[in-house]
Amino acid sequence: MIVVAGEALIDLVVTPDGERAVPGGSPANVAVTLARLDQPVRLLARLGTDDYGRQVAEHLRANQVDLEWAVRAEEPTSVAVATLNATGQASYEFRLAGAADWQWTPQELPELAGSSAIAFHTGSLALALAPGAQVLEDLLARERHRDGLTLSIDLNLRPSIVTDREAEQARVRRQVPLAHLVKASDEDLAWLYPDRSVADVMAEWREVGVSCAVVTRGGEGAWLLAPNGTLHEATAVRTTVVDTVGAGDSFTGGLLAALADLDALGDRPADRLAAVTEQQWDAVLRQAATVAALTCGRRGADPPRRDEVEALLTPQT
Template sequence: MIVVAGEALIDLVVSGEGQRAVPGGSPANVAVTLARLDQPVRLLARLGTDGYGRQLAEHLSANQVDLDWAVRAEQPTSVAVATLDASGKASYEFRLAGTADWQWTPQELPELTGSSATALHTGSLALALAPGAQVLEDLLARERRRDGLTVSIDLNLRPSIVTDRAGEQARVRRQVRLAHLVKASDEDLAWLYPGRAVPDVMAEWREAGVCCAVVTRGADGALLLAPDGSMHEEPAVPVTVVDTVGAGDAFTGGLLAALADLDALGDRPADRLAALTAAQWAAVLRQAALVAALTCARRGADPPRRAEVAALLGAAS
């Protein structure tokens, strides 16, 4: 079982067709992607009891995301206004003050020791916004020390919300040391480290103890720095883009699902990841890129199911 921790919010998607309220939030989108790829997944989230919170719970349950560890919170549900431009690319405005996602307390977190969890994934605003971010960071530190599962982080920075670049640099520097797998976008790194080359940042993370670093580059594909120091590159899958909502989250879900299929998640995580061959890393990247592309070809965060991905990967081989 893969455990995903973090926000589940409502995206108010605004386009030329009007606006619609759809379930979203980066960690929640990753969880749905994993479930659709037939990976057992449990979401550690704080879900409001308002109408939006009920909509989120229904959506997640309908997609076979396990909510046994979800907290039913008194605070309202967070809302992200996603405005689509003519090309389908989304820009975001967030309504987060006093909402449920960021109010974690240590007592609300489960004990992962002895559970069936093979990986813990989190990131995005959940690791950036107080007071809950520190609670989740403490959980990551605990699990990294225990060495009983793979710890994964997707930076997914939001400079429109957390504007302190120096503060974010310090946070990321601290948190990546707790992860075996770190994923970011080239846009994340361009804002976080202006003027720095992407491979140099990835190498720095490896020196800090990250086993595998992945950077997505939109239409330019993705880079992966493997545990042995080798760099792997995967081109983007050509697709007619409807919109980019949830594409990065779909990539992350596809990546984690591919690693799970290779038995590369679990205890002794560094050893498991180091055991993968170059061909296996290429296959992992290929699946992640395909899952992201198929999501871009659809409206909203609507990742594909396992059979669809398997059919296309089989046709390409």
């Protein structure tokens, strides 16, 4: 199975027609995407016992996300207010003070060694907000040393919340070398490193031990720097954009699912990723872009199921 760790919150989506409360959170969205792509997935999250927390838990269970390692927390559920503009682009305001997602203690984390986990994915606010971020970072460090499963991070920065650019640069500099696969958006990198090119940042990540670096570029597609240094590019899949909520998360889920199908996740992670062929990397990137495009064509973080993705990826005769 793939283990995903991080926030599972409520997106309060505001449109000209009103507002609605829907389950979200970047890691939770990645977990749902993986489950819909028929990958066994377990979410390591702190779920509030309030009404919003129960709504989130019901949503995850309904999507076949395993919650065996989820912690039932007394703190309130985090809320992200997502306001959509006329083109469906989302801007966010967060209500996070004292919320459940950020209160991890070492005692709440499972032992991944000896489990059926082949990969561990985390990122977003879970790796940025104290005190829980340090607990998850320590887990990443232990697992990188153990070298028993693939480690994945999605930066998914939130400058409206974590505003100190220099502190975020230092955090990213610490955390990136702990992962075998790192994904970011071009918007993440433009804010984090305003004077550096995307290519320069991706090359640096490779130098510090990242096997696979991925940068999504919205309507321009995505880049993937493979373990051998080859740069792969995928154009964006055409779609009528309803909104972009969860698009980056579904891309990440599609990427990890494609690698799992290739048996490229697991022990000896760097070797497994190095064994992926050039043609396979192109297919992995194409699947991730397709999953993201299908999500953009729907309202909210509603990733597609495997048969929907395969219908677009299978050549028509």
